[in-house]
Amino acid sequence: MLNLLLQLSPRRPVVRVETIERRDFDDQRLRELHALSNALMAERFEHFCVHARTNDVVHVFRRADTRAIVGFQFWKTARLGLPRSRAIVGGKLRISPDFRTRGLHLSSGLLSMTRAVARKLLRKATPG
Structure with a gap:
């Protein structure tokens, strides 16, 4: 879904x-x-690897035409002091200067949040 929204953006590439x-x-x-x-x-x-491997996931942004990496953001979840609760924590963020005004970090954050919600729903739906 996010790739569809990114494709609809008037920004090129x-x-x-x-x-x-x-x-x-x-x-x-x-x-x-x-x-x-x-x-x-x-x-x-x-x-770089030490920090990267402390995270759960990375979102990699690539140019659609060349597949060259233009940015990325690492994410992980952390325990909270509440039952069945976790915080989503953003890690290392790097965006090429030519792509910094596109809100890619916001897209990455939304993707992390939807991923966390989906995992929680799957856990609830799984018997046992």
Whole structure:
């Protein structure tokens, strides 16, 4: 759904979002994200990986035409002091300067929230 909304944007080039779960954070994917991050703010790959792997998911924004990464944001959930409650915590955010006025971080936040709500509904619907 979010990709459809991004496609309808009058801004060009069109951007698409890809969600990657922590279990799929391999070195190749993390190196690709690190390349953008390091170009914007110098950071050793090992340090980048330590922080990346503390998160549950990353939303990767790519140009639809070239598939080049133009941004990403990591997310995780944390326990709250309330029953059956968790907080959604935004992690490392990097957006290429040419794509910063598109609200991609807001799209990523909405996607994280809908993901958390969907997981909660699935847990309620699953017997046992």
